[in-house]
């Protein structure tokens with residue numbers, strides 16, 4: 001692809017990441033979309049590798065290295081064969097905060113020309129199976145990426161999936177059920193959303209400057225534009241309020257997670273990690289396993305991909321914060337530069 005990237009030597013520094021998994025109804029989870037017990041690893045018929053939890057301390061320790069460790073082609077080739085262009089390789093790329101910098105409001109964060117030309121180059125590569133795996137809804141993904149015909153688009157964290165179109169720009173969207181997920185309960189979304197929408201609207205009224213985004217399988221409270229000093233306290237209150245409401249109304253299938261300046265109530269069995277594993281396993285089953293897999297993301301929902309990834313996957317966290325990923329890019333720009341080397 002176009003630019004060769006900057007091969008300015010390697011750094012040997014690394015960071016130790018510690019993840020706490022303690023969760024109560026009164027305090028939001030530190031990483032709320034990470035599964036908290038082994039049972040959840042069998043959802044959708046996909047058995048995922050168990051997390052390595054030290055039960056005495058309830059802590060998880062990992063080493064995350066700077067992405068600059070892969071500056072040399074020799075280092076990169078351990079995860080991603082650069083020479084053999086026949087081997088099929090897969091990219092699972094989150095959008096907001098990963099491929100694209102954040103904006104104050106979702107509608108402002110449309111893809112730039114620079115990003116679109118990077119994705120167009122990936123689209124033309126017969127050896128690369130690209131997936132955009134996002135919390136955005138299908139309409140946003142189709143509007144901005146629908147013409148990338150070799151891309152698989154995955155919306156609402158996995159709820160909707162649109163396979164490549166083989167040159168035909170007319171995209172079809174399928175429910176996660178078709179990929180081994182449980183969509184039986186999707187019909188009742190209207191009910192839990194009605195209950196939570198009312199509560200979320202009153203949270204917006206209490207927090208001027210915040211707003212609600214409604215998607216098919218979720219409701220999002222956006223608070224990036226909250227001007228008050230103690231945003232943290234408001235977010236904790238909102239989380240507790242919605243969680244208590246779910247408990248009171250027996251809304252067991254709803255997951256309340258806190259992401260980058262948003263709080264999202266969504267159908268709990270839909271997870272990016274499950275979708276990524278399922279798609280990779282299907283390839284292997286049909287005799288064309290991926291020679292390499294890269295998963296990149298910035299947020300709690302992306303941690304499910306990092307958790308589900310076998311050790312040979314190239315997992316990249318973008319930005320600060322706790323992570324299960326093996327590598328860290330400081331910014332979306334650094335990730336885009338990295339991808340342009342492929």
Ligand SMILES: O=P(O)(O)OC[C@H]1O[C@H](O[C@H]2O[C@H](CO)[C@@H](O)[C@H](O)[C@H]2O)[C@H](O)[C@@H](O)[C@@H]1O
Pocket residue numbers: 094095096097098101102103104105106107109133134135136137213220222223224259260261262264299301
């Ligand atoms: O999985 P992603 O593609 O990272 O989507 C996660 C959420 O992204 C969007 O919100 C975030 O980006 C906005 C635009 O930069 C920003 O204003 C907001 O504060 C961020 O939280 C999107 O609106 C959500 O629906 C996604 O779940």
